[in-house]
Amino acid sequence: MDASITRIIPLMVLAALAAGCGPGRVVGPVADAAAAATLRTALLSSEAGKAATESAPVGTGWATLKGRFLFAGTPVERTVLVVDKDMEFCSPHGMKLYDQSLRIDPSTKGLADVVLFLRKSTRVKEASPPSEPLVFDQKNCEFITPVFASRVGQPVDVRNSDMTGHNTNIATTPFNQSIPAQGSAIYKPASETGMPISVTCNIHPWMKAYAVFRKDGYVAVSSVDGSFELPDLPAGEPLEFQVWHPRAAAGLKLDRPDLKWNPKGRFQITLEPDVLKDIGTLEVPAAALSGS
Amino acid sequence: MMQARSLLSVVPVVAMVLAMAGCGPTPPASFRLNMVEAVSPTAEKDSVASDQELTPEQQKQVATILLAMFGTPDEPVCLPEAGLDPAKLRLAAGPVRSDIVGRKNGLFREHCVHCHGITGDGLGPTAAFLNPYPRDYRPGIFKFKSTERADKPTHPDLVRVLNNGIPGTSMPSFALLSPIEVVALVEYVKYLSIRGETELALMRQFFELDEEDKGRLSETREFLIAEVLEPIAAKWTTAADAVIEVPAMPANLDLAASIEKGRELFYGDKANCVKCHGVTSLGDGQANDYDDWSKNIVKIDTKLDGIATGDADAKERQWAAEFRQVLAGDALKPRTIPPRNLRQGIYRGGRRPVDLYYRIHAGINGAPMPAAKGTVAPEDIWHIINYVRSLPYGLDGELGADRSVAVRPASAPGLASREEK
Numbered sequence: 013m014d015a016s017i018t019r020i021i022p023l024m025v026l027a028a029l030a031a032g033c034g035p036g037r038v039v040g041p042v043a044d045a046a047a048a049a050t051l052r053t054a055l056l057s058s059e060a061g062k063a064a065t066e067s068a069p070v071g072t073g074w075a076t077l078k079g080r081f082l083f084a085g086t087p088v089e090r091t092v093l094v095v096d097k098d099m100e101f102c103s104p105h106g107m108k109l110y111d112q113s114l115r116i117d118p119s120t121k122g123l124a125d126v127v128l129f130l131r132k133s134t135r136v137k138e139a140s141p142p143s144e145p146l147v148f149d150q151k152n153c154e155f156i157t158p159v160f161a162s163r164v165g166q167p168v169d170v171r172n173s174d175m176t177g178h179n180t181n182i183a184t185t186p187f188n189q190s191i192p193a194q195g196s197a198i199y200k201p202a203s204e205t206g207m208p209i210s211v212t213c214n215i216h217p218w219m220k221a222y223a224v225f226r227k228d229g230y231v232a233v234s235s236v237d238g239s240f241e242l243p244d245l246p247a248g249e250p251l252e253f254q255v256w257h258p259r260a261a262a263g264l265k266l267d268r269p270d271l272k273w274n275p276k277g278r279f280q281i282t283l284e285p286d287v288l289k290d291i292g293t294l295e296v297p298a299a300a301l302s303g304s
Numbered sequence: 305m306m307q308a309r310s311l312l313s314v315v316p317v318v319a320m321v322l323a324m325a326g327c328g329p330t331p332p333a334s335f336r337l338n339m340v341e342a343v344s345p346t347a348e349k350d351s352v353a354s355d356q357e358l359t360p361e362q363q364k365q366v367a368t369i370l371l372a373m374f375g376t377p378d379e380p381v382c383l384p385e386a387g388l389d390p391a392k393l394r395l396a397a398g399p400v401r402s403d404i405v406g407r408k409n410g411l412f413r414e415h416c417v418h419c420h421g422i423t424g425d426g427l428g429p430t431a432a433f434l435n436p437y438p439r440d441y442r443p444g445i446f447k448f449k450s451t452e453r454a455d456k457p458t459h460p461d462l463v464r465v466l467n468n469g470i471p472g473t474s475m476p477s478f479a480l481l482s483p484i485e486v487v488a489l490v491e492y493v494k495y496l497s498i499r500g501e502t503e504l505a506l507m508r509q510f511f512e513l514d515e516e517d518k519g520r521l522s523e524t525r526e527f528l529i530a531e532v533l534e535p536i537a538a539k540w541t542t543a544a545d546a547v548i549e550v551p552a553m554p555a556n557l558d559l560a561a562s563i564e565k566g567r568e569l570f571y572g573d574k575a576n577c578v579k580c581h582g583v584t585s586l587g588d589g590q591a592n593d594y595d596d597w598s599k600n601i602v603k604i605d606t607k608l609d610g611i612a613t614g615d616a617d618a619k620e621r622q623w624a625a626e627f628r629q630v631l632a633g634d635a636l637k638p639r640t641i642p643p644r645n646l647r648q649g650i651y652r653g654g655r656r657p658v659d660l661y662y663r664i665h666a667g668i669n670g671a672p673m674p675a676a677k678g679t680v681a682p683e684d685i686w687h688i689i690n691y692v693r694s695l696p697y698g699l700d701g702e703l704g705a706d707r708s709v710a711v712r713p714a715s716a717p718g719l720a721s722r723e724e725k
Contacts, residue, residue: 037336037339037633037634038339038626038629038630038633038634039336040336040337040339040342040363040367041337041360041361041363041364041367042364042367043364043367043368043370043371044364044367044368045371047368047372048368048369048371048372049372051368051369051372051523052372052373052381054523054525055372055373055383055525055528055529056383097590175573176573177573177574177575177576177579179576179672179674180674181672181674183347183348184347185454186452186453186454186455187453188453188667188672188673188674188675189667189674189675189676189677189678189679190575190576190667190674190675190676190679190680191679192573192574192575192576192679193573193574195574195679197678197679198678205347206347206508206511206512207346207347207348207351208348209347209348210348210350214580214590214593214672214674215576215579215580215590217590217592217593252514261346261348261350261351261353262346262351262352262353262355262356274515275355276511302614303351303353
């Protein structure tokens with residue numbers, strides 16, 4: 013009896029030792045102490061590199077960019093969303109709600125909801141944002157515009173055309189407001205988003221849309237037929253556009269070497285003044301839209 | 305036989321000595337890199353993708369910049385632009401010790417670290433056992449405060465949380481500490497939060513780089529101080545300007561009528577409290593939502609599940625498996641956030657009427673609770689407060705009377721047996 017216990021003890025000791033240090037957390041790289049000390053000295057000296065580098069304007073005149081996104085694949089049927097609350101308003105007469113993250117025009121295969129925005133420029137045509145509000149509405153517990161773009165400073169009129177209350181929660185912004193039935197609230201975005209951010213209703217968790225706010229207002233969302241048009245772009249300077257889609261949230265990657273399309277979903281183009289530049293059809297393969 | 309027994313009695317001691325030696329000498333305390341963010345440096349976690357992960361060199365650059373700007377847990381650094389008081393930080397930072405005049409130093413490690421973690425990531429050794437989890441300061445989101453939704457708490461807001469604790473949670477009161485000690489801890493929480501937000505900002509900047517940047521962030525004052533640190537620090541210094549103006553409760557109020565008006569608003573379409581707090585106000589309405597901290601983990605988890613079950617290639621699956629390992633060490637199991645049970649009379653953000661006003665007016669940052677400002681008039685907010693404050697009391701005026709009994713089916717198990725007793 014005792015002998016068998018003594019035989020087990022080494023095993024127990026080993027087990028205790030192995031458990032003692034706990035499962036390791038994945039440890040990231042360690043800071044470079046010498047480089048950090050040098051950098052700290054530089055950051056503490058108030059002189060170094062203080063001059064603001066306001067980039068000088070490049071080029072003159074303005075131009076328009078247009079094009080069209082087409083889905084190059086077999087459209088799959090949209091998923092029916094699970095609607096389990098406020099059925100009389102959200103599912104009147106058994107109406108179904110569909111996943112809005114991939115909207116393809118059945119006749120033309122136009123791809124809606126592709127966002128394009130200019131990363132930076134040295135000039136902006138319209139100095140101030142429009143004062144008239146952009147309407148962002150919801151009806152039958154669904155956001156009417158699944159992707160919307162607005163300029164920083166332009167008021168967004170968040171409406172509720174339903175007979176039931178919603179709350180509209182714009183991620184990473186201060187806005188999460190209860191919107192009464194048939195009511196509305198104004199949100200004035202104060203800062204720029206990077207990639208579009210999600211808009212949700214916590215009361216009806218299936219509701220989802222995306223918003224993008226840009227300081228210069230150079231942002232377009234492709235319409236139901238997949239087309240987009242961006243007017244008043246600065247001509248004569250190299251422009252870089254970021255392209256995004258709800259299913260390509262890390263950037264829409266296309267194989268278009270002619271536009272220097274890169275793996276971050278950006279392309280480059282320089283426009284000539286007073287020209288309406290049509291970059292034609294941009295075919296989006298199904299594989300490029302495999303993300304969430 | 306005797307020999308075997310005496311050997312047995314020695315074994316546990318030997319094992320303990322070995323176990324203690326096994327983990328080696330304790331290295332000096334260090335901040336942990338935000339590894340979840342290093343793998344998925346995006347604001348929207350459902351856009352997580354393998355090609356966004358920061359390379360080891362990029363992670364090292366972030367660690368180095370943070371060391372330069374904020375120092376270590378034993379020797380915090382604060383650049384003047386951070387707007388923090390170094391003397392207060394020294395009192396709170398470092399190992400627990402007494403200085404030459406016998407004043408206690410290392411307060412954060414004495415009082416806070418076992419829940420909030422050395423990095424302020426809410427991942428201290430006790431964290432996993434608590435419900436709700438301790439706050440992760442790094443995103444810079446705080447719930448219980450007197451300011452508008454997205455604004456930082458004021459200094460008195462944080463002092464109040466430390467003095468009162470947070471009822472209904474594991475956060476105790478630190479009212480027994482001296483005011484100087486409380487203030488030092490508040491300063492240290494701000495320091496960890498500013499450091500954490502700076503880390504997030506740095507990691508998210510990599511995606512914004514141009515090709516000529518060659519995958520490295522700029523280390524100029526202009527970028528690190530003016531573009532990254534100052535906007536984060538400014539939100540703390542301007543918090544006092546963002547305090548919500550609370551109009552006085554209407555004078556000569558008929559309390560019974562006000563409670564009745566509040567009840568109508570509670571159930572009505574305008575304030576819509578009922579949708580989440582439930583028809584019984586037990587917090588049983590919308591109960592399957594997450595707070596912002598957990599929601600990010602849920603989104604990542606869904607994404608990784610999709611990779612595991614979808615037709616992703618071997619490389620992508622390997623990445624997902626490695627990310628799961630990071631999550632296992634750096635994230636707590638997400639929990640849904642139940643809307644508050646308003647029948648208990650426990651208010652986490654404080655029980656003063658003005659605290660309830662702040663909560664209803666601005667909503668709760670980081671939580672699904674939306675703001676009522678703009679759509680519900682101030683006097684209506686007061687009616688809702690009066691109604692909510694009447695909820696914990698039964699019709700006979702006794703605290704704790706559970707009116708939900710009335711809406712449970714008579715045949716509910718448990719109810720009958722309770723009555724029989």
